Amino acid sequence: MMWRRVAAALVFVFALGWATPAQAAVRVLYYDASQAQEFVAVVNQGAQIWNSRVSNVRLEPVPAGRSPNIRVYADNGWPRTYTTSLGNGRWYMGRDAVNDGYYPPRIAAHEFGHILGLPDRRTGLCSDLMSGSSAPVSCTNANPSSTEAATVNRLFGTSVSVPAGYFTERAS
Numbered sequence: 001m002m003w004r005r006v007a008a009a010l011v012f013v014f015a016l017g018w019a020t021p022a023q024a025a026v027r028v029l030y031y032d033a034s035q036a037q038e039f040v041a042v043v044n045q046g047a048q049i050w051n052s053r054v055s056n057v058r059l060e061p062v063p064a065g066r067s068p069n070i071r072v073y074a075d076n077g078w079p080r081t082y083t084t085s086l087g088n089g090r091w092y093m094g095r096d097a098v099n100d101g102y103y104p105p106r107i108a109a110h111e112f113g114h115i116l117g118l119p120d121r122r123t124g125l126c127s128d129l130m131s132g133s134s135a136p137v138s139c140t141n142a143n144p145s146s147t148e149a150a151t152v153n154r155l156f157g158t159s160v161s162v163p164a165g166y167f168t169e170r171a172s
Ligand SMILES: [Zn+2]
Pocket: 110, 114, 119, 120, 132, 167, 168, 169
């Protein structure tokens, strides 16, 4: 009886030991979409896509009175992202790409991808989120590939340092 209790206690301790680091590793990033104009819903959709695919970081709308990690804007240029460090920066939902027919949720998820530490990889593949405008205009995949999601989980799981960056989607 006593040994059974000791065994149960040990199982409990081991369970805590495994569960605690995983919970502590989840980082919440707050984004401010209040200046995204007609794209607020699309920005929220981009955040939800990432939240459904990664476990070490979450994108949440910024609560009142708190300063955001990420600011999202809309303008008439090309979509682009300026990062200051992993998880921090600002991005633009550029109407040039939307007007050319690129799928807005894919643009939003792609720009969040830069904030989450992913560079552009112009593979031309629609199955890659970070292929951006190198994939056909008709591409409506807004989900990161399993490799892209795993990379984001690894970056936030290890809190690696990512240098500031600038990424533009202007087709060259
Ligand atoms: Zn990009």
